[in-house]
Amino acid sequence: MTVNEVLDVLSFEYPDPKSELNYDNKFRLLIAVILSAQATDVSINKATPALFKAYPDSYSLAKADLDDVMEILKSINLYKNKSKYIIETSKKIVSELNGEIPKTREELMSLPGVGRKTANVVLAEGFGTPAIAVDTHVSRVAKRLGWADEKDSVLQIEEKLMKKIPKHRWASAHHQLLLFGRYHSTARDTRCIYEVLNELKEKNYKN
Structure with a gap:
């Protein structure tokens, strides 16, 4: 899968990605x-x-x-x-x-x-400023996707993601990668990440 194909799958799964923190200003x-x-x-x-x-x-x-x-x-x-x-x-x-x-x-x-x-x-x-925040979930997913190396620092991962991901998708991609890591590709999950993505793709296309 290309970067955009991965993000397209995640966009089907998380069409309105946003923080799960509660706030009103x-x-x-x-x-x-x-x-x-x-x-x-x-x-x-x-x-x-x-x-x-x-x-x-x-x-x-x-x-x-x-x-x-x-x-x-x-x-x-x-x-x-x-x-x-x-x-x-x-x-x-x-x-x-x-x-x-x-x-x-x-x-x-x-x-x-x-x-x-x-x-x-x-x-x-x-x-609404284009930015990619790298937390433990985003870091794990980026490495499993092959978009970053295991030894990369948080800043290096952020820089690589900004180069790979189109700028207009930065903010949504951050939340989509985070949610995917939190719920579908957890630290304990040993499955191939692309298998998980293909499962989501098939599920969403059927719907």
């Missing part, structure tokens, strides 16, 4: 993505309603007491560090950015707790 998207590092989306979606009820925006979260935030987030992985990050990020958004979420990767990555993957997710999901 760019600030809450940013906070949810920061919290999602090394944690499941399910665990984040359970924790964020209480967080955003107590601190609905950057201004309120910037003034939050660290212990109070940690109490709300104690069910998620690495909650102590993440609680510090989201408070400090909120402070910077308020004091330096007039409450606005940055629109560039460089500005996003200047925020506490925001790495390249988080920045790319916010750009693609929040602003």
Whole structure:
């Protein structure tokens, strides 16, 4: 299969791909993505309603007491560090950015707790900016497809994917590869990835 053929199969399976994190504005998207590092989306979606009820925006979260935030987030992985990050990020958004979420990767990555993957997710999901975020699922799928080498770093995988995938498909491809890795080509799955893709292709064409 060519790159576009793979993406066409995934487009049938995931016609409207988007983040499984729950959010209703760019600030809450940013906070949810920061919290999602090394944690499941399910665990984040359970924790964020209480967080955003107590601190609905950057201004309120910037003034939050660290212990109070940690109490709300104690069910998620690495909650102590993440609680510090989201408070400090909120402070910077308020004091330096007039409450606005940055629109560039460089500005996003200047925020506490925001790495390249988080920045790319916010750009693609929040602003519709072409970007490919590489997480464990995307990394695994890219390597199994032969689009990246086993030894490649996250940045190398991102660069290879950007070269292989047409730019207009970057944002959707990120979500499609992630969802495919999460549900159809898991870490424990030993099947040939192209066999799995062919099964999906046959299933969707029958429908």
